[in-house]
Amino acid sequence: xxxxxxxxxxxxxxxxxxxxxxxxxxxxxxxxxxxxxxxxxxxxxxxxxxxxxxxxxxxxxxxxxxxxxxxxxxxxxxxxxxxxxxxxxxxxxxxxxxxxxxxxxxxxxxxxxxxxxxxxxxxxxxxxxxxxxxxxxxxxxxxxxxxxxxxxxxxxxxxx
Amino acid sequence: xxxxxxxxxxxxxxxxxxxxxxxxxxxxxxxxxxxxxxxxxxxxxxxxxxxxxxxxxxxxxxxxxxxxxxxxxxxxxxxxxxxxxxxxxxxxxxxxxxxxxxxxxxxxxxxxxxxxxxxxxxxxxxxxxxxxxxxxxxxxxxxxxxxxxxxxxxxxxxxxxxxxxxxxxxxxxxxxxxxxxxxxxxxxxxxxxxxxxxxxxxxxxxxxxxxxxxxxxxxxxxxxxxxxxxxxxxxxxxxxxxxxxxxxxxxxxxxxxxxxxxxxxx
Numbered sequence: 001x002x003x004x005x006x007x008x009x010x011x012x013x014x015x016x017x018x019x020x021x022x023x024x025x026x027x028x029x030x031x032x033x034x035x036x037x038x039x040x041x042x043x044x045x046x047x048x049x050x051x052x053x054x055x056x057x058x059x060x061x062x063x064x065x066x067x068x069x070x071x072x073x074x075x076x077x078x079x080x081x082x083x084x085x086x087x088x089x090x091x092x093x094x095x096x097x098x099x100x101x102x103x104x105x106x107x108x109x110x111x112x113x114x115x116x117x118x119x120x121x122x123x124x125x126x127x128x129x130x131x132x133x134x135x136x137x138x139x140x141x142x143x144x145x146x147x148x149x150x151x152x153x154x155x156x157x158x159x160x
Numbered sequence: 161x162x163x164x165x166x167x168x169x170x171x172x173x174x175x176x177x178x179x180x181x182x183x184x185x186x187x188x189x190x191x192x193x194x195x196x197x198x199x200x201x202x203x204x205x206x207x208x209x210x211x212x213x214x215x216x217x218x219x220x221x222x223x224x225x226x227x228x229x230x231x232x233x234x235x236x237x238x239x240x241x242x243x244x245x246x247x248x249x250x251x252x253x254x255x256x257x258x259x260x261x262x263x264x265x266x267x268x269x270x271x272x273x274x275x276x277x278x279x280x281x282x283x284x285x286x287x288x289x290x291x292x293x294x295x296x297x298x299x300x301x302x303x304x305x306x307x308x309x310x311x312x313x314x315x316x317x318x319x320x321x322x323x324x325x326x327x328x329x330x331x332x333x334x335x336x337x338x339x340x341x342x343x344x345x346x347x348x349x350x351x352x353x354x355x356x357x358x359x360x361x362x363x364x365x366x367x368x369x370x371x372x373x374x375x376x377x378x379x380x381x382x383x384x385x386x387x388x389x390x391x392x393x394x395x396x397x398x399x400x401x402x403x404x405x406x407x408x409x410x411x412x413x414x415x416x417x418x419x420x421x422x423x424x425x426x
Contacts, residue, residue: 001213003206010209013217017321020328024260024363055351067347107247108348 039085040124041069044098044111049080050134052100052109058084060113065090068111080133084111086122093118097130109134183405190386191379194312197305201313207306211314215276219322222275223268227259227326230267231333234258239338248338249348253356255334260357260366264327266414269373272319273406277381280311281402284385285395293386308386312378319374320367327366365421372413377406 049071058066066086074081086092095116102109113128122128201207238254284307287293293303331353338344357363381402388398 006210006213009217010212013212013220013318014321016220017324020321020324021363021367023328024324024331025359053351053355055347055354057345057347064345103246107245108249108352 038088039066040088040122041083041085042092042122042124042126042128044082044084044128044131045074045077046080046082046098046100046131046133048100048133048136049082050100050102050109050136052082052111052134056108057110058086058113059110060090060092060115065113082111091121092116094120094122094126095130096122096128097132098128099132100134102134186387187379187383190383191375193304194309194379194382197302198309198313200302200305201310207310208313208317211310212318213314215272215280215311215314216318216321219272219275219318220325222271223322223326224329226267226271227264227329228333230263230326231255231259231330231335232337234263234330235334235337235342238334239342239344248342248344249352251334251338251344252349252353255338256331256353256357257362259327259330259334260362262414262418264330265323265366265369265373266410268323268326269319269370269377269410270407272315272322272374273377273381273410274403276315276318277377277402277406278399280315280378280381281385281388281399282395284308284311284382285388285390285398288386288388289390289392289395291390304386308382312382315378315381316371316374319377320370323366323370323373361421368421369414369417372417373410376409376413380406380409 052068052071054068054071056068057064058068066084068082069085070083072081073079092113093116095118097114097116099112099114100109101112116130234255235251238251239248242248242250242254284293287303287307293307296303296306335349339346339349384398384402384405388394
């Protein structure tokens with residue numbers, strides 16, 4: 001085979017290999033949300049985000065309406081600042097509440113939006129005031145035990 | 161009588177074991193010989209380019225197609241099982257980790273051993289049988305430097321690239337099955353994958369594995385070819401041995417490397 005053809009093929013092969021390397025290294029981080037592509041950003045502060053990741057889905061009534069675009073620690077309020085890009089075609093009232101939820105037992109975490117009743121709609125850069133963080137299992141159990149213990153003392157007290 | 165036959169049996173086992181050890185030792189010694197005689201081919205990269213073409217480019221089709229199928233099967237099986245736990249989005253993590261850490265380097269090395277390794281053995285063995293290697297020696301050209309070393313380096317260079325392509329193709333196959341056909345959420349598929357796959361721990365370790373496999377397969381293939389008895393049966397036997405020995409070496413080295421990578425080097 002001719003030298004130039006050989007070099008061409010090998011060059012093609014090596015470039016393909018490096019392309020594969022880049023794909024594996026950066027793992028296609030550029031797939032954006034919904035089909036329309038136009039989004040607006042709203043912010044919410046959570047006391048605990050649990051296992052929420054960037055690019056996690058934002059759902060309302062179970063329907064995908066947006067994605068988490070960034071998660072930062074707010075050093076002023078000591079909580080998590082979560083920015084989410086919502087699809088332009090969906091509008092939510094300003095008193096909408098956001099909560100970190102889990103799909104399934106071991107499933108991924110997502111943000112659930114429950115629409116409020118306000119006439120005004122959320123605009124780009126607005127903040128969702130009603131934000132409930134993720135449930136932490138240990139705290140939940142702790143609280144349960146605490147309540148149980150308290151119940152025990154009150155009923156004993158009542159018997160006396 | 162019985163004692164004698166038992167002793168004979170033990171002797172056979174001992175003989176076989178010693179022969180295996182001898183063979184492993186000879187292969188490693190041959191690897192050293194190749195490295196010592198590599199200067200010529202490293203100074204003339206066109207020799208290696210030609211071997212990268214025969215070992216790497218010509219293995220592309222089988223590697224890409226197998227990678228796609230393996231990824232698709234992983235996607236199907238992974239989804240089937242993860243579905244039970246309500247976390248089918250994790251199928252991306254499963255496919256990517258399985259491919260990048262294990263399947264990519266190992267399966268592509270096995271395919272490479274049977275596709276390119278056997279070809280190298282047969283070629284060198286036939287060159288020996290037709291006395292081309294002796295002719296080279298007559299002309300004061302070292303056959304190890306001129307024939308063996310370029311094939312060795314061609315294999316070593318091709319192997320990591322093929323493994324990377326296998327993994328990428330497999331992840332694409334998993335994506336097609338899980339996201340496009342079954343309908344797993346696209347964003348969760350990639351975001352969980354990105355969150356779970358570590359560049360240093362997973363991707364780089366996979367490349368290290370495939371480099372080691374490349375060295376092992378190329379050394380075994382060239383050694384078997386170079387040491388093949390110069391007959392038709394000799395060459396065919398050497399080709400078979402290349403595939404068998406390479407496969408065993410790949411799997412054994414994989415166990416060692418995985419153990420060290422997961423549990424640390426000390």
